[in-house]
Amino acid sequence: MQGTAAKRGGFVRVWWGYVGLGLMLTAGIVIAAVLTATPTVPQPVAFNHRKHTEELGLNCEFCHVYVTKRAHAGLPNAQTCTMCHQATQGTSAEAARVTTLLAEGDPLTFNKLFRLESHVFYTHRRHVGIAELECATCHGAIAATERPPARPLVRIDMDFCMDCHREQGQTLDCNACHR
Numbered sequence: 001m002q003g004t005a006a007k008r009g010g011f012v013r014v015w016w017g018y019v020g021l022g023l024m025l026t027a028g029i030v031i032a033a034v035l036t037a038t039p040t041v042p043q044p045v046a047f048n049h050r051k052h053t054e055e056l057g058l059n060c061e062f063c064h065v066y067v068t069k070r071a072h073a074g075l076p077n078a079q080t081c082t083m084c085h086q087a088t089q090g091t092s093a094e095a096a097r098v099t100t101l102l103a104e105g106d107p108l109t110f111n112k113l114f115r116l117e118s119h120v121f122y123t124h125r126r127h128v129g130i131a132e133l134e135c136a137t138c139h140g141a142i143a144a145t146e147r148p149p150a151r152p153l154v155r156i157d158m159d160f161c162m163d164c165h166r167e168q169g170q171t172l173d174c175n176a177c178h179r
């Protein structure tokens with residue numbers, strides 16, 4: 001009698017083992033599906049932040065001209081790149097391609113990477129212009145990237161905003177952010 005109970009116990013343990021394995025596989029598949037479902041953001045050229053900021057010493061504001069003054073920081077366009085890339089810069093194939101694209105009149109339209117739903121109000125003027133927060137607080141190490149990230153480096157959701165507002169005694173009023 002007792003032997004049968006022990007066998008049953010063993011069987012049950014193995015069975016639960018399979019259930020556990022199944023759950024782990026399912027979780028893995030779901031995570032993989034979510035990751036691939038996050039849209040990747042395409043860009044016209046392989047821009048290199050590290051080269052232009054750390055090596056060439058350009059300020060963020062040189063290209064993101066409204067970052068201290070307006071809600072949106074702004075992305076550069078062909079005009080900004082033309083200042084230097086009208087003539088070939090450096091020796092890389094990508095830099096040569098930039099000069100060719102500019103000569104062809106390509107507008108070099110860059111696409112937004114960090115994007116909030118339209119029901120949320122966020123402004124760089126208050127956070128950068130007034131509170132003088134570091135870009136990396138919200139954008140991670142974008143200044144050190146050597147090609148455009150396919151996805152935002154930091155996930156900016158409601159908790160991300162609320163955690164800092166709570167810590168720094170800033171507004172938690174729904175209507176301040178949702179207008």
Ligand code: HEC
Pocket residue numbers: 060061064067071072073074075112113114115116117122124127128133134135136137138139156
């Ligand atoms: C407190 C968080 C925070 C800080 C600090 C911050 N940003 Fe942003 N940034 C955001 C959010 C949120 C968005 C997306 C805004 C949207 O979609 O409405 C964004 C978007 C951007 C964009 C895309 C264009 C735009 O304005 O929507 C650029 C470029 C940008 N930020 C550059 C910068 C730079 C450069 C700095 C530092 C000088 C900086 N940001 C500091 C939160 C921040």
Ligand code: HEC
Pocket residue numbers: 045046047048051052056058063076077080081082083084085089090091092094095098108146
């Ligand atoms: C102030 C001058 C200047 C401006 C403005 C500028 N660049 Fe550059 N860029 C350079 C120089 C110099 C190099 C070559 C650096 C090297 O190879 O060491 C370069 C290199 C590049 C490269 C090659 C990067 C690599 O990994 O080899 C790309 C792509 C590029 N720039 C794109 C752009 C785009 C797009 C813009 C406009 C948003 C722009 N640049 C604005 C000076 C500039």
Ligand code: HEC
Pocket residue numbers: 043047048049052053058059060061062063064075076110111112113114115135136139142143147148149
């Ligand atoms: C020479 C121009 C140039 C300079 C200088 C520059 N950027 Fe950018 N930035 C770009 C371009 C082009 C893109 C879009 C392609 C990419 O993501 O690499 C971009 C994208 C970004 C984005 C993503 C914006 C979005 O669409 O959500 C952030 C954040 C950002 N830059 C931050 C910075 C910070 C911080 C600095 C200063 C340390 C800086 N940038 C300096 C040209 C520049």
Ligand code: HEC
Pocket residue numbers: 115116117120156157158161162165171172173174175176177178
């Ligand atoms: C400091 C700014 C801020 C405050 C204050 C705030 N929210 Fe949000 N809320 C956000 C951001 C950012 C998102 C995410 C938007 C996105 O995904 O692009 C969000 C998203 C949401 C969503 C959509 C579901 C979700 O979680 O993405 C709801 C609903 C919401 N907020 C309700 C509220 C309510 C109710 C309050 C007041 C108790 C509130 N929010 C206060 C910034 C804020």
Ligand code: HEC
Pocket residue numbers: 120121122123126127130131133137138156160161162164165168170171176177
């Ligand atoms: C790292 C800290 C930090 C983060 C992250 C942050 N904020 Fe703020 N926020 C501040 C500070 C500091 C101020 C006050 C700035 C000033 O003095 O004008 C502020 C002010 C604001 C205001 C103005 C409130 C008013 O009284 O009118 C809004 C709206 C706002 N934040 C929205 C957001 C949203 C939306 C996010 C997320 C996308 C966010 N904040 C993320 C620190 C932060």
